[in-house]
Amino acid sequence: MSAPIRVVVVDDHPLYREGVADALGDADDIDVVGTAADGQTGVAVVTDLRPDVVLMDLRMPGGGGVPATAAITARLPGTSVVVLTMSDDDSVFAALRAGARGYLLKESEGADIARAVRAAARSEAVFGPRIADRVLAFFASSRARAAAVPFPDLTDREREVLDLVAHGLPNAAIAARLFLSEKTVRNRVSDVLTKLHAASRAEAVALARDAGLGPTPA
Incomplete structure (x- = not known):
């Protein structure tokens, strides 16, 4: 049997943070090895524990989730960061630029979060349904803009x-x-x-x- 997927949960809301940790702890193949309540502490915990996956909130003290994600992915390229947030807006693109591998909303069920953890541990990109629609729409419009410009390879x-x-x-x-x-x-x-x-x-x-x-x- 393969080793459990090691996860760190970073969120400033203690009830939600512990709730996610407890829900994931029920899965035989997932082991929550640490938690943190802010971005800076999250970077320190992740650097120390070197988990497979980090579940990262965005709106937090201590610099927030985007710079924490950038720091983690720069230091630990083998660790996948999945954003887990209330923010249903263009924050997804800032998170992706910072190196996040996925983006879920906090309305996601525990089973969906567990599936996202497993996918991220396999280095797959993962998005919640509404976020996936936003990302696909963005790239579709980008392709349309590129098609509208003649010779896109030219400056x-x-x-x-x-x-x-x-x-x-x-x-x-x-x-x-x-x-x-x-x-x-x-x-x-x-x-x-x-x-x-x-x-x-x-x-x-x-x-x-x-x-x-x-x-x-x-």
Whole structure:
């Protein structure tokens, strides 16, 4: 039989913290090895105990859950942090940027929290249903925004240069328009040709105009 999953619960509400610990303690494959009441103490406890999974609240004294998550994931990359919070808002993205592997709301049932712990211990990402909808909607809108921008591999400046090339401007005119040196413009045009896999300036112009850059058709 494999060793139990070692868990630390970090939450500033003692009744909820102990309730989660007790609920998880009923599972044969999960062992709550420690608890903490604030972010700074949580980092210290986790660093000392090196659990497999941390259940982390966000709104706490001592720096809160986001910086605590960032500190834990930086120090202990083998430890997965799952946020367990009341915050049904864009805090999920701050937590994910800090390194959290999952995000659950405190309305979750004990069985759901236990399943999340097991998933996080397997290095899987886990989200509650409403949070999953928010994350999926965000990435769907991000893909839509990327699709709306022609040549997303280009930087904004490179796309600006390509647009002026598609308008038929020579390098000197582009340099004057953008307050750049001619050498810089030549380098930008070369970078654009490379990224577009275009063999010539004329081919880049054709690609740009097909994508809607350059002069508006009459």
